[in-house]
Amino acid sequence: MSLKDMGEDGITEYLARKYSTEDPRVIKAIGDDTAVLSERGGSVTLATTDILIEGTHFQRDLTTPYLLGSKAMAVSLSDIAAMGGEPCFYLVTLNLPPLTEERYLKALYRGLDKQARKFDVTLTGGNLSRAESISISITLLGQMPASEVLYRDGAGAGDDIFVTGHPGDSALGLLTLNKYGKSAITRGPLKAQIRKHLEPEPRLGIARVLAQKKMATAMMDLSDGLVLDLDRLCRASSSGAVIEAAQMPLSGALRRYGDKALNIALTGGEDYELLFTAPPCNAADIIETAKECHVKVTRIGRVLPASEGLFVAGANGKKLKTDTGTGGFRHF
Amino acid sequence: MSLKDMGEDGITEYLARKYSTEDPRVIKAIGDDTAVLSERGGSVTLATTDILIEGTHFQRDLTTPYLLGSKAMAVSLSDIAAMGGEPCFYLVTLNLPPLTEERYLKALYRGLDKQARKFDVTLTGGNLSRAESISISITLLGQMPASEVLYRDGAGAGDDIFVTGHPGDSALGLLTLNKYGKSAITRGPLKAQIRKHLEPEPRLGIARVLAQKKMATAMMDLSDGLVLDLDRLCRASSSGAVIEAAQMPLSGALRRYGDKALNIALTGGEDYELLFTAPPCNAADIIETAKECHVKVTRIGRVLPASEGLFVAGANGKKLKTDTGTGGFRHF
Numbered sequence: 001m002s003l004k005d006m007g008e009d010g011i012t013e014y015l016a017r018k019y020s021t022e023d024p025r026v027i028k029a030i031g032d033d034t035a036v037l038s039e040r041g042g043s044v045t046l047a048t049t050d051i052l053i054e055g056t057h058f059q060r061d062l063t064t065p066y067l068l069g070s071k072a073m074a075v076s077l078s079d080i081a082a083m084g085g086e087p088c089f090y091l092v093t094l095n096l097p098p099l100t101e102e103r104y105l106k107a108l109y110r111g112l113d114k115q116a117r118k119f120d121v122t123l124t125g126g127n128l129s130r131a132e133s134i135s136i137s138i139t140l141l142g143q144m145p146a147s148e149v150l151y152r153d154g155a156g157a158g159d160d161i162f163v164t165g166h167p168g169d170s171a172l173g174l175l176t177l178n179k180y181g182k183s184a185i186t187r188g189p190l191k192a193q194i195r196k197h198l199e200p201e202p203r204l205g206i207a208r209v210l211a212q213k214k215m216a217t218a219m220m221d222l223s224d225g226l227v228l229d230l231d232r233l234c235r236a237s238s239s240g241a242v243i244e245a246a247q248m249p250l251s252g253a254l255r256r257y258g259d260k261a262l263n264i265a266l267t268g269g270e271d272y273e274l275l276f277t278a279p280p281c282n283a284a285d286i287i288e289t290a291k292e293c294h295v296k297v298t299r300i301g302r303v304l305p306a307s308e309g310l311f312v313a314g315a316n317g318k319k320l321k322t323d324t325g326t327g328g329f330r331h332f
Numbered sequence: 333m334s335l336k337d338m339g340e341d342g343i344t345e346y347l348a349r350k351y352s353t354e355d356p357r358v359i360k361a362i363g364d365d366t367a368v369l370s371e372r373g374g375s376v377t378l379a380t381t382d383i384l385i386e387g388t389h390f391q392r393d394l395t396t397p398y399l400l401g402s403k404a405m406a407v408s409l410s411d412i413a414a415m416g417g418e419p420c421f422y423l424v425t426l427n428l429p430p431l432t433e434e435r436y437l438k439a440l441y442r443g444l445d446k447q448a449r450k451f452d453v454t455l456t457g458g459n460l461s462r463a464e465s466i467s468i469s470i471t472l473l474g475q476m477p478a479s480e481v482l483y484r485d486g487a488g489a490g491d492d493i494f495v496t497g498h499p500g501d502s503a504l505g506l507l508t509l510n511k512y513g514k515s516a517i518t519r520g521p522l523k524a525q526i527r528k529h530l531e532p533e534p535r536l537g538i539a540r541v542l543a544q545k546k547m548a549t550a551m552m553d554l555s556d557g558l559v560l561d562l563d564r565l566c567r568a569s570s571s572g573a574v575i576e577a578a579q580m581p582l583s584g585a586l587r588r589y590g591d592k593a594l595n596i597a598l599t600g601g602e603d604y605e606l607l608f609t610a611p612p613c614n615a616a617d618i619i620e621t622a623k624e625c626h627v628k629v630t631r632i633g634r635v636l637p638a639s640e641g642l643f644v645a646g647a648n649g650k651k652l653k654t655d656t657g658t659g660g661f662r663h664f
Binding site: 001002003004005006008011012014015018019021023025026028029030032034035037039040041043045047048049050051053055056057088089091093095096098099100101102105106109113122123124125126127128129130131132133135137139141332 | 335357383385420421467
């Protein structure tokens with residue numbers, strides 16, 4: 001059996017089961033956006049690691065080293081956001097061909113540094129290796145009060161489901177980038193979507209408020225597509241969910257794709273938006289918070305009992321037949 | 333200018349200068365074996381990340397997934413040892429071709445887990461990606477009292493220089509492995525050296541005692557070759573050093589290489605032994621500690637004023653002409 005047969009989630013479940021821990025210092029190991037490690041004084045350390053690999057996650061000729069650095073950092077910052085935490089320190093593992101130009105490395109670090117400064121995160125080390133292709137891995141450590149951590153497993157039947165931003169825009173940006181090439185980054189009608197793909201904005205501000213004010217019950221970030229990621233949240237919370245198609249916040253640019261738009265929004269990866277659940281009594285406070293944080297937040301559905309499964313409903317409440325069964329990005 | 337022109341140490345120095353931090357939570361950022369982050373109660377968190385890349389650090393057909401996992405963990409454990417700390421938690425970034433067999437992944441994790449268990453380290457998460465070639469990156473977090481951390485910069489003129497184990501044996505193992513192939517792992521006269529290369533033993537036990545009892549002044553682990561690494565320690569400590577060739581603990585296997593033996597011991601990489609300095613008054617205690625920890629420790633030279641530079645001396649005290657000027661492994 002190959003890893004492809006096992007599947008990405010199958011592998012993660014195997015590892016979480018086989019290497020489950022009873023270490024009292026570990027509050028959460030495998031299976032959430034970050035590890036959660038207990039500290040003295042009711043505080044926890046959040047730890048996450050992510051990698052961008054040439055050929056798998058990006059094409060060298062379809063981005064710039066500055067954008068690549070910026071994205072690598074944003075992806076990890078988004079994981080800390082998904083717990084409601086504050087990022088603090090990072091380490092960089094950078095693998096580059098030996099004939100890489102000095103200015104490539106410097107621009108890449110400028111991209112990392114730009115995001116890091118924005119959120120008061122400090123470079124504390126890393127590792128530099130020679131390799132045939134480019135890859136960049138970030139390990140990010142964060143902190144927050146233990147009582148405020150937003151796990152994936154807290155959603156309850158009846159909760160509203162919310163999402164930030166416009167899911168699908170990153171996928172639309174990637175489609176456009178692949179079609180028109182690097183020049184479309186600065187020119188053309190979809191440059192905002194391409195920018196969204198190449199330089200996503202981690203939602204740290206609103207995430208921190210949601211955690212601090214205990215408004216949400218479960219949270220994660222969208223990396224592999226809304227349906228696939230919501231399915232993970234539902235499994236963790238032992239629940240089902242309905243996504244109300246009519247509520248999906250499709251961007252104007254995405255709407256122009258007609259029938260395909262909804263599907264792109266439901267399955268497109270790398271949005272790095274927040275997906276979270278909250279009891280209906282918190283809805284007004286959440287919308288108010290979103291306004292204060294200048295982030296678009298939309299209620300897109302409801303958490304259901306596990307027996308109902310996960311489905312997408314049309315305007316009439318009926319289950320839609322959408323092509324999302326195998327949607328979302330899976331590495332294996 | 334390419335990275336090759338800049339050189340590995342040149343790049344590290346550039347990054348340490350350009351991204352130096354005044355963050356009061358950061359005691360040590362770039363430039364030592366691990367980052368050192370202050371915690372409440374006089375304790376520090378140690379953070380280190382390392383990667384093994386197919387083609388750069390290993391050949392798939394010259395190791396096993398079990399040994400690869402074991403080595404990846406040992407390399408990171410060795411960094412925590414180099415500070416005198418206790419390892420606690422790790423995250424794994426694993427990149428594999430999609431057609432990799434399930435048993436390959438499982439064996440790799442068994443290798444990681446074996447080392448982790450030995451030192452009471454807990455798997456807390458990571459990241460799994462599809463890639464063309466195999467690479468495995470470990471981020472390891474450790475802890476220790478702030479007052480006991482052994483940095484590279486504490487060596488003073490007059491200190492003795494010590495090394496654990498038999499430097500050069502890992503390089504000899506690699507030479508043998510490349511010459512005779514995988515079958516030499518289990519057969520042949522140099523299988524101990526090959527094992528040393530494929531599955532180094534992190535020196536956590538003695539390192540912790542040296543730190544706790546404040547016997548050493550500076551410490552690091554040997555990854556890129558004794559002369560190159562000692563040069564880094566000397567630069568950090570603003571000192572020079574003499575290595576006394578006659579004192580070098582060459583293994584019996586290495587001695588058989590005659591004239592080449594000393595050079596292999598001085599420049600061979602991936603020993604993951606400890607290199608440390610201590611005032612002569614501690615020498616007897618150090619030798620006693622080594623016995624208790626069942627680790628071979630040898631005094632190999634002396635720290636000198638910076639003006640003396642770094643050199644190797646023959647039995648008569650004269651500078652030896654050895655081929656170490658460009659020795660040691662540099663990625664760029």
